[in-house]
Amino acid sequence: ETGVTQSPTHLIKTRGQQVTLRCSSQSGHNTVSWYQQALGQGPQFIFQYYREEENGRGNFPPRFSGLQFPNYSSELNVNALELDDSALYLCASSSQGVDGGYTFGSGTRLTVV
Amino acid sequence: DQQVKQNSPSLSVQEGRISILNCDYTNSMFDYFLWYKKYPAEGPTFLISISSIKDKNEDGRFTVFLNKSAKHLSLHIVPSQPGDSAVYFCAASASWGSNYKLTFGKGTLLTVNP
Numbered sequence: 196e197t198g199v200t201q202s203p204t205h206l207i208k209t210r211g212q213q214v215t216l217r218c219s220s221q222s223g224h225n226t227v228s229w230y231q232q233a234l235g236q237g238p239q240f241i242f243q244y245y246r247e248e249e250n251g252r253g254n255f256p257p258r259f260s261g262l263q264f265p266n267y268s269s270e271l272n273v274n275a276l277e278l279d280d281s282a283l284y285l286c287a288s289s290s291q292g293v294d295g296g297y298t299f300g301s302g303t304r305l306t307v308v
Numbered sequence: 309d310q311q312v313k314q315n316s317p318s319l320s321v322q323e324g325r326i327s328i329l330n331c332d333y334t335n336s337m338f339d340y341f342l343w344y345k346k347y348p349a350e351g352p353t354f355l356i357s358i359s360s361i362k363d364k365n366e367d368g369r370f371t372v373f374l375n376k377s378a379k380h381l382s383l384h385i386v387p388s389q390p391g392d393s394a395v396y397f398c399a400a401s402a403s404w405g406s407n408y409k410l411t412f413g414k415g416t417l418l419t420v421n422p
Binding site (some may be wrong): 235236238285287297 | 309344397413414
């Protein structure tokens, strides 16, 4: 059973650019959630995808968008990058209706300069 | 406005002793609570959860206690081991029994000394 894999592991972008982060969910999981963890903070919910549709969103602007594919993998896209977007982006997979915690990936460290 | 608070940034305990990590919440709609452990350069790992209909849940060395009237929960680790040294996050959800839209605290760094 493979876990959640995220790519790339590290990324440096310039303010104003666009970025795409990728996530492969754990085998058997049909739901993907994305979290942003700024330095010294806990993870903050961005959005969740289930059956290829957005299934809820946190307090993030529309320039944060996502996709889920038929194989349950997912992308997080951020347009018009700002310095405050520098953070660790965590992808988490789970199964709808199943108790217990997420399986998190190791994250993508994004630095905006 | 922090809805989940972990007021102790760090905690240091001796191997073999009890570690108690605390968490407070303000949102009365939270009905499912989880603890995660995070090592450097890794994603958070699920440890244990508790729903609001219970006041205690135990899994091996880990026990979570929930005091709804005080809006407080705690994680007890007995006995503590050096491998338990990590950042511990408390998280809460307002979607019954679900992982949906977790709200996390800032974490507590636990150091277990040999």
